[in-house]
Amino acid sequence: MIANKDKSLVKWLGETSLFVGxxxxxxxxxxxxxxxxxxxxxATIFSEGxxxxxxxxxxxxxxxxxMISPDGKEQxxxxxxxxxxxxxxxxxxxxxxxxxxxxxxxSRLVFLPRDDFVALVAANPxxxxxxxxxxxxxxxxxxxxxDALSLKEVPGRLAAHLLYLSEKQAAxxxxxxxxxxxxxxxxxxxxxxTLSRMLSKLQREGLIVIKGASISIVDREGxxxxxEIGKF
Amino acid sequence: MIANKDKSLVKWLGETSLFVGxxxxxxxxxxxxxxxxxxxxxATIFSEGxxxxxxxxxxxxxxxxxMISPDGKEQxxxxxxxxxxxxxxxxxxxxxxxxxxxxxxxSRLVFLPRDDFVALVAANPxxxxxxxxxxxxxxxxxxxxxDALSLKEVPGRLAAHLLYLSEKQAAxxxxxxxxxxxxxxxxxxxxxxTLSRMLSKLQREGLIVIKGASISIVDREGxxxxxEIGKF
DNA sequence: GATTATCATTGACTTAAGTCAACCACAGAA
DNA sequence: TTCTGTGGTTGACTTAAGTCAATGATAATC
Numbered sequence: 001m002i003a004n005k006d007k008s009l010v011k012w013l014g015e016t017s018l019f020v021g022x023x024x025x026x027x028x029x030x031x032x033x034x035x036x037x038x039x040x041x042x043a044t045i046f047s048e049g050x051x052x053x054x055x056x057x058x059x060x061x062x063x064x065x066x067m068i069s070p071d072g073k074e075q076x077x078x079x080x081x082x083x084x085x086x087x088x089x090x091x092x093x094x095x096x097x098x099x100x101x102x103x104x105x106x107s108r109l110v111f112l113p114r115d116d117f118v119a120l121v122a123a124n125p126x127x128x129x130x131x132x133x134x135x136x137x138x139x140x141x142x143x144x145x146x147d148a149l150s151l152k153e154v155p156g157r158l159a160a161h162l163l164y165l166s167e168k169q170a171a172x173x174x175x176x177x178x179x180x181x182x183x184x185x186x187x188x189x190x191x192x193x194t195l196s197r198m199l200s201k202l203q204r205e206g207l208i209v210i211k212g213a214s215i216s217i218v219d220r221e222g223x224x225x226x227x228e229i230g231k232f
Numbered sequence: 233m234i235a236n237k238d239k240s241l242v243k244w245l246g247e248t249s250l251f252v253g254x255x256x257x258x259x260x261x262x263x264x265x266x267x268x269x270x271x272x273x274x275a276t277i278f279s280e281g282x283x284x285x286x287x288x289x290x291x292x293x294x295x296x297x298x299m300i301s302p303d304g305k306e307q308x309x310x311x312x313x314x315x316x317x318x319x320x321x322x323x324x325x326x327x328x329x330x331x332x333x334x335x336x337x338x339s340r341l342v343f344l345p346r347d348d349f350v351a352l353v354a355a356n357p358x359x360x361x362x363x364x365x366x367x368x369x370x371x372x373x374x375x376x377x378x379d380a381l382s383l384k385e386v387p388g389r390l391a392a393h394l395l396y397l398s399e400k401q402a403a404x405x406x407x408x409x410x411x412x413x414x415x416x417x418x419x420x421x422x423x424x425x426t427l428s429r430m431l432s433k434l435q436r437e438g439l440i441v442i443k444g445a446s447i448s449i450v451d452r453e454g455x456x457x458x459x460e461i462g463k464f
Numbered sequence: 465g466a467t468t469a470t471c472a473t474t475g476a477c478t479t480a481a482g483t484c485a486a487c488c489a490c491a492g493a494a
Numbered sequence: 495t496t497c498t499g500t501g502g503t504t505g506a507c508t509t510a511a512g513t514c515a516a517t518g519a520t521a522a523t524c
Binding site for chain 4: 180181182192193195196197200
């Protein structure tokens with residue numbers, strides 16, 4: 001870990017959704033307690049049960065947050081890219097990290113140590129409200145995930161994910177899967193074999209056309225129905 | 233809705249985990265914006281998609297937060313009793329409620345309107361930190377729920393729930409299911425038939441003894457194993 | 465006290481999705 | 495180049511858990 005107090009970090013932090021609109025003076029203080037750390041692809045950032053002495057922001061790269069069962073099946077909770085904060089739960093709720101974090105690509109992260117950060121939050125209502133908004137947003141996302149896992153079948157979850165990617169990428173009816181299919185299966189709460197079969201099925205049913213990691217939506221309405229109803 | 237500014241409400245709010253330790257002056261302000269509202273058993277408090285103009289605290293009674301699929305299957309997210317806050321997500325993240333809330337018993341709730349409350353949070357760092365802790369705790373709980381739904385089978389989830397009740401009720405190896413079995417099935421992400429079969433199975437395997445809603449733990453170690461491994 | 469509902473249990477059956485295994489395509493290393 | 499590892503696909507099979515239906519047991523209402 002290398003402390004980094006240069007001006008560019010202050011600027012970058014101020015553009016982050018968590019810290020947007022904060023006063024220069026507070027941003028400099030924040031920058032003063034921040035450490036920039038690097039992780040190679042596949043490196044573990046923290047594991048479930050580790051004590052949480054601070055949290056992270058993705059500066060460059062991509063990070064996955066996941067749980068794993070005793071027999072090795074993985075469930076991805078989040079994929080975080082530049083600007084996203086993660087690992088905040090133990091900062092505010094105490095106790096240890098509830099899940100694992102590894103770098104999916106070579107990544108640079110900003111680490112914010114707990115105690116200094118909490119003091120900053122206490123002194124800065126706008127920051128507190130931004131954090132409350134971020135955690136609430138996360139809760140909303142988890143609610144959707146529980147809904148999907150419990151009440152929708154794999155094709156429904158897949159359809160919802162394709163629509164989500166389509167909206168995010170805003171490239172009409174064309175979209176790119178942003179993860180390997182193995183990782184996507186883990187994000188959707190299934191296994192690669194099942195994902196492969198369901199992608200084929202959506203294509204066979206005339207909803208999409210698949211070219212590797214590129215997908216074209218052919219019948220958007222059909223996908224929306226599938227995502228809402230949750231099954232064929 | 234009836235505004236209620238009496239002293240007892242101030243006192244009650246001050247004993248709530250969210251507002252514990254707040255200055256009298258702020259508690260009185262809080263009390264000033266609070267409304268006490270009553271809901272009969274089975275009454276809807278809000279529905280998914282409703283705009284969230286504030287949030288609630290359970291004063292008396294019991295509330296369930298749940299989602300429902302188009303064909304009527306229900307997934308319970310939380311059961312909240314006295315002192316617990318709920319419905320905060322739209323207050324901080326904007327948008328509408330992500331799930332439904334109904335009263336499980338005749339209940340009295342404290343409603344806190346959004347705008348006044350946000351102003352109070354902004355002026356009160358200790359309150360902000362309490363809220364951050366509450367939301368983080370909620371995230372931790374959702375993480376466990378996703379883990380259970382995705383990586384554990386029904387017997388494992390049931391075992392974990394029985395151990396949770398046993399710890400909460402602190403009555404040795406004896407515990408009471410606090411919900412009807414239909415509701416418990418919905419909380420565990422399954423259906424009553426399956427829950428019934430799995431309870432029988434745990435009894436047949438010598439892990440528990442069932443007498444209606446009373447359960448005695450016979451083989452605690454076996455239950456712990458089952459809860460951790462997630463399946464037989 | 466009789467009559468509806470609601471809840472719980474059990475059996476027979478179906479089905480979504482997981483397991484296991486084989487195979488292919490491709491990329492990076494030796 | 496050839497090897498080795500990783501990721502993806504497909505087929506045959508198994509299985510956990512859901513569906514449907516019948517029956518009992520309470521509990522709530524008239």
